[in-house]
Amino acid sequence: MKISKHARHHYRKRNHDDPLTPYGNRPMVTPIVNAVNYEYLDFDVLQKITDGKIDGYTYHRDDNPTVRAVEKRIAELEGAEDCVVCTTGMAACSMVYLTYLRAGGHLILFHDIYGAHYKVSLILERLGVEVTWVDAADWKSVKDCIRPNTQMIFLETPSNPLCKVIDIAATKKMARKVGAMVVVDNTFATPYHQHPLELGADLVVHSATKALGGHNDLMAGAIAGSKEDYDKLWFTRQAIGTTLDAYSASLLERGLKTFPLRAERMASSAMAVAKHLAQCRGISGLHYPGLKSDDGRRISARQMEHGFGGMLAFDVGKTQEDAKRFISALRVIRHAVSLGSTESLICIPFLTTMLYMPPERRTLFGVKPNTVRLSVGIEPAAEILADIDQALKKVGKRK
Numbered sequence: 001m002k003i004s005k006h007a008r009h010h011y012r013k014r015n016h017d018d019p020l021t022p023y024g025n026r027p028m029v030t031p032i033v034n035a036v037n038y039e040y041l042d043f044d045v046l047q048k049i050t051d052g053k054i055d056g057y058t059y060h061r062d063d064n065p066t067v068r069a070v071e072k073r074i075a076e077l078e079g080a081e082d083c084v085v086c087t088t089g090m091a092a093c094s095m096v097y098l099t100y101l102r103a104g105g106h107l108i109l110f111h112d113i114y115g116a117h118y119k120v121s122l123i124l125e126r127l128g129v130e131v132t133w134v135d136a137a138d139w140k141s142v143k144d145c146i147r148p149n150t151q152m153i154f155l156e157t158p159s160n161p162l163c164k165v166i167d168i169a170a171t172k173k174m175a176r177k178v179g180a181m182v183v184v185d186n187t188f189a190t191p192y193h194q195h196p197l198e199l200g201a202d203l204v205v206h207s208a209t210k211a212l213g214g215h216n217d218l219m220a221g222a223i224a225g226s227k228e229d230y231d232k233l234w235f236t237r238q239a240i241g242t243t244l245d246a247y248s249a250s251l252l253e254r255g256l257k258t259f260p261l262r263a264e265r266m267a268s269s270a271m272a273v274a275k276h277l278a279q280c281r282g283i284s285g286l287h288y289p290g291l292k293s294d295d296g297r298r299i300s301a302r303q304m305e306h307g308f309g310g311m312l313a314f315d316v317g318k319t320q321e322d323a324k325r326f327i328s329a330l331r332v333i334r335h336a337v338s339l340g341s342t343e344s345l346i347c348i349p350f351l352t353t354m355l356y357m358p359p360e361r362r363t364l365f366g367v368k369p370n371t372v373r374l375s376v377g378i379e380p381a382a383e384i385l386a387d388i389d390q391a392l393k394k395v396g397k398r399k
């Protein structure tokens with residue numbers, strides 16, 4: 001049986017960025033294209049796709065229209081020329097390392113960073129990359145770490161878990177002297193509050209699993225930068241096969257529609273929570289870049305916009321038992337890892353996100369066994385404050 005010309009016509013239109021209906025209009029939501037492969041209509045199209053002349057599709061590991069739509073949206077949010085989306089935040093970080101680091105090169109990482117980087121650094125060392133870990137608070141040591149073979153400084157600001165703030169422009173100024181690139185993980189800040197590329201960073205990385213997706217229902221990573229970087233990172237993704245599935249890309253696109261609203265609410269509630277915690281007995285070591293008393297406030301005031309994000313860290317009581325009893329008494333705030341979601345989430349980094357690191361490294365830069373990390377959600381701020389109060393009261397530590 002012959003396939004009609006008409007069917008082929010629609011099929012071709014559906015797989016390109018053309019209008020998607022016979023009336024020339026487009027659906028409000030990018031369709032989920034679940035196809036692994038695409039039927040070639042002719043050899044010319046194949047050649048144009050292969051030469052990168054059109055945004056065409058042949059095989060899902062190479063590219064997918066649902067994924068491409070969300071990439072363009074994240075690029076817009078970050079003020080980037082383009083963006084590559086992939087399976088997880090750690091896939092994004094690893095793709096950056098694999099794409100730009102070489103044996104004999106040198107990578108600078110800050111102690112206060114998502115714990116899985118420690119494991120990746122062991123792999124990089126096996127491949128001949130030198131890795132230096134440094135405390136972001138000790139700016140002089142950071143300067144001293146830079147060497148002629150330094151290829152990259154990778155940082156989070158605010159950092160995970162202590163919400164330390166690093167001056168992106170000043171870091172780039174130092175890196176420039178040896179031609180090193182600066183990569184900023186913008187997961188904690190989000191593009192609602194911070195635009196690292198405008199501050200001099202070469203690339204921005206995201207765990208889009210967090211605030212960009214926002215609903216605890218997808219995993220994804222994103223890397224935003226120049227068109228040239230897009231090509232390099234696309235090469236890596238296609239080679240190693242970290243392409244995001246179309247369904248997660250669609251969920252991510254959906255999450256992005258409410259992202260600014262969620263980010264605004266989280267930041268205003270987090271500021272209220274931070275101010276409240278500053279007054280509470282039994283709470284110490286409070287870190288929130290929006291507090292006037294915070295070590296990073298001078299830089300965050302310059303480098304962040306519309307507020308300071310939804311993440312904060314603090315110590316409860318004196319022992320880990322105190323922190324555990326506090327968390328167990330919470331009713332609104334949920335005890336779980338991850339962050340940036342509609343629900344407020346709390347965890348003890350020492351027992352969760354830092355498990356990847358050997359115990360002696362976990363306390364090197366200020367995290368204590370009783371430090372908790374709070375991701376403020378979109379519940380009314382008054383409910384979050386009341387929850388904290390009732391939990392502190394139960395463990396005998398209210399103001």
Ligand SMILES: Cc1ncc(COP(=O)(O)O)c(C=O)c1O
Nearest residue numbers: 088089090114160185187207209
């Ligand atoms: C700041 C930051 N970057 C990267 C990651 C890794 O993201 P994913 O879990 O999506 O791989 C995380 C995970 O918690 C994170 O907090």
